[in-house]
Amino acid sequence: MPEPSSVDRLIEQAFDIAVFIDNSLVVTAISVSPDSPSLGRLDHWIGREFESFLNVESREKFAQRIALMRADPDSVPGPIELNHSDNANWEFPVRYTLHREAGSDGLLLLGRDMQPLAEIQQRLVREQVAREREVEKYRGIETCYRVVLEASETPLVLVEPEAGRIRDINSAAALLLGSKRDVLTGSSFAQVFEGQRRGNFIEQLKAAASSDDVTGFEAVARRNGRVVSLSPNFFRASGEVLMLCRLALIEDEDAARPESAQSLSALFEASSDAIVLTDGNGVIRDANEGFLILSDAAQLRDVQGRSMADFLSRGSVDLKLILDNTRKKGRMRSYSAQFQSVVGTRASVDISATSLRGRNADLGVGLIIRDVTPRDAPLVQDSGAAVSDEAMRNVMDLVGTASLKELVSATSDVVEKMCIETAVRLTNNNRVAAAEMLGLSRQSLYVKLRKYGLLNAQDED
Structure with a gap:
C-alpha cells in the first residue's frame, strides 16, 4: 500500500479523489482533493466494502470490470464511470481509472468528480424542456392566428x-x-x-x-x-x-352578382369547348380543361405563357388575323383553322374571339375553340386544299384531247387557283396576309390574281 502522503500529493496535483481497496474490495485508504469541497469528508468509507457506496447500476458495472481484470491480469482497464451513494442518501458521479499496485493485490482508483458536468447536462436538459415549451406556445399562437385569419x-x-x-x-x-x-x-x-x-x-x-x-x-x-x-x-x-x-x-351597376360570377367560373372550368384567355399579343394566360384535352397538355403550366400561334397550323398568320379582326370589331364570330396539339396531332376547329375589357383596362382576348373534325377523319390532316369534283371533271374531260403534260399543268392551275381563293377568303381580302399565308411575295400574289381573273376593276385601277 502506498504511503498516504504520496497519495495526497498525487490527488492534489491531478485527481479529485483516490481510493485504495484490497483484494476483498474493502476500502483501506481514501484521499479527497481540497479543491473538490462538494465531495465532503469520506473517511467513514475506510474499513467498509467499496460496493456499499455504489448505487445498484454501478455495483453491477464495477463487478464486471473487476472480474475482467482478474481474468486477464495483463490487461489495461479503461476508465469507468460510477455513481456513488452514501448513508446521507446523496449521489455524485465519479469517473475512475483503475491501477494495479505492484507487489500488492489491491487496486488504486483515481477519480474525477463529474458533478459539474452533470449539473451542466441537467441545465441543458432544463433549457431544452423550456425551449420545447416555448415552441409549443408559439405553435399555439400561430394556430390561433391562422384560425382567425381564415375565419x-x-x-x-x-x-x-x-x-x-x-x-x-x-x-x-x-x-x-x-x-x-x-x-x-x-x-x-x-x-x-x-x-x-x-x-x-x-x-x-x-x-x-x-x-x-x-x-x-x-x-x-x-x-x-x-x-x-x-x-x-x-x-x-x-x-x-x-x-x-x-x-x-368595387361593383358598379352593370357588375354581375356573386352567384352569376361563380356560375361563369364553373362554366369556364366545366365547358367541353376549349376556352383560352390571352393577353393582347396572344400569349396564353389561362385555359380550361377543354383546351388542355384538345392540346394534349398534361397541366396548365405546360401551355401557360406560350403563344396561341404555337397551336395553330398557320402559326402567326392565323393569330394575326384573329387578333386584328377582334381589335377592329370587338369580336369575331367564326374562324376556321387547323389546331395542332403539343404532340403534333391536328384537328379542324372553329374559333370565336372576343376582346375583353374591364374598367379602364384592356384585359386581353378570350377565345372559344370548338373541335369540328369529322369523327371518321384521321388525326393528322393534310394542310393542302381539296380540289372540287366539278373542277376535276372539267380536267378529266380533256383526256384524249391533250397530252398528259398539258393535263397535269391544267390540274395544277385548278389547285393553285383554289388555294389562292381560299387564302383571300380566310384573310377577308387582306392581300398582304394572304401572300404571307401562301408563302408568296405581294407582287407574285398580284400576278397570280391577275392570271386567274381574281382582281376586280377597283384593284386594277
Whole structure:
C-alpha cells in the first residue's frame, strides 16, 4: 500500500479523489482533493466494502470490470464511470481509472468528480424542456392566428413592403382575386393586378399606408378582371415592418352578382369547348380543361405563357388575323383553322374571339375553340386544299384531247387557283396576309390574281 502522503500529493496535483481497496474490495485508504469541497469528508468509507457506496447500476458495472481484470491480469482497464451513494442518501458521479499496485493485490482508483458536468447536462436538459415549451406556445399562437385569419370574412393580405411579396393571405382574399392561397403565397403582389409594375405598385401601397387622407386605391385583378380597392396599414412584428392590406370588391351597376360570377367560373372550368384567355399579343394566360384535352397538355403550366400561334397550323398568320379582326370589331364570330396539339396531332376547329375589357383596362382576348373534325377523319390532316369534283371533271374531260403534260399543268392551275381563293377568303381580302399565308411575295400574289381573273376593276385601277 502506498504511503498516504504520496497519495495526497498525487490527488492534489491531478485527481479529485483516490481510493485504495484490497483484494476483498474493502476500502483501506481514501484521499479527497481540497479543491473538490462538494465531495465532503469520506473517511467513514475506510474499513467498509467499496460496493456499499455504489448505487445498484454501478455495483453491477464495477463487478464486471473487476472480474475482467482478474481474468486477464495483463490487461489495461479503461476508465469507468460510477455513481456513488452514501448513508446521507446523496449521489455524485465519479469517473475512475483503475491501477494495479505492484507487489500488492489491491487496486488504486483515481477519480474525477463529474458533478459539474452533470449539473451542466441537467441545465441543458432544463433549457431544452423550456425551449420545447416555448415552441409549443408559439405553435399555439400561430394556430390561433391562422384560425382567425381564415375565419375572417374580410379579404386580408399580409405583404412584405420591401420585397413586395405576399407573406400570407386568407381564402376570402384569394377567392376575390380569382386564385388559391397556396398559389398566391410567396408571389409578387403587383403581378396579381393588371398593368402594375412592382416598384410603382409598392410605392402606391406605402403612400396609402402612410397617409392619413388617402384611404386606399383601386386596381384590377389580373385573373378575373374585378376592380378591387386596397387599404394598406403598416405594423411591426419582432422588429420587422410588415403591411396588412384589406381588399374590397368595387361593383358598379352593370357588375354581375356573386352567384352569376361563380356560375361563369364553373362554366369556364366545366365547358367541353376549349376556352383560352390571352393577353393582347396572344400569349396564353389561362385555359380550361377543354383546351388542355384538345392540346394534349398534361397541366396548365405546360401551355401557360406560350403563344396561341404555337397551336395553330398557320402559326402567326392565323393569330394575326384573329387578333386584328377582334381589335377592329370587338369580336369575331367564326374562324376556321387547323389546331395542332403539343404532340403534333391536328384537328379542324372553329374559333370565336372576343376582346375583353374591364374598367379602364384592356384585359386581353378570350377565345372559344370548338373541335369540328369529322369523327371518321384521321388525326393528322393534310394542310393542302381539296380540289372540287366539278373542277376535276372539267380536267378529266380533256383526256384524249391533250397530252398528259398539258393535263397535269391544267390540274395544277385548278389547285393553285383554289388555294389562292381560299387564302383571300380566310384573310377577308387582306392581300398582304394572304401572300404571307401562301408563302408568296405581294407582287407574285398580284400576278397570280391577275392570271386567274381574281382582281376586280377597283384593284386594277
